[in-house]
Amino acid sequence: MQPFSKAVLAIALLLAATQAHSEVVVVMNAGTSAAPSQSDVANIFLGKDTRLKGIDQAGWNPTKERFYGSVTGKNESQLKSYWSGLVFTGKGQPLRSVADDAAVVALVAEEANAIGYVDRSAVNDKVKVLFTLP
Known part of the structure; x- marks a missing residue:
């Protein structure tokens, strides 16, 4: 194996290890006293409970994948199908979405009734x- 290939392999392994050890957390505004359970959070992010505003992340990324897999048991295609059905029948609209973790934290910090997930x-x-999340 050439030195360049070894370096690329080492970087790829380091990135994979970092990704595997990252933790996904559910966050709310620091001033909010409510503490929804994990099943409440699932209902918020599936549009079944509107007491709190779920802030979603745009696009499919590792944080979103881990959140939805752990909290709702849905993968990307299942989630798209779920929301398509709700929109088609007029029973719901997808949650507000923002670009990334930093945008979720900023919005949740601004709005007392917002909830989101981030690294x-x-x-x-x-x-x-x-x-x-486990």
Whole structure:
């Protein structure tokens, strides 16, 4: 194996290890006293409970994949199919979505009744962690 190939392989393994150890957390505004359960959070992100505003991440990324897989048991195609059915029947609209972890944290920090999910590294003192996903 050439030195360049070894370096590329080492970087790829390091990135994979970092990804595997990242933690996804559910966050709310630091001033909010409500503490929904994991099943409540699933209902919020499936549009079944509108007491809190779920803030979704645009596109499909590892954080979103881990969140939806752990909390709702749905993968990308299942989630798209689910929302298509709700929109088609007029029973719901997809949640507001923002670009990335930083945008979720900023919006959740601004709105007292917002809830979102991010990689733990994005958390600051303006949001509180409700729980960490397994």
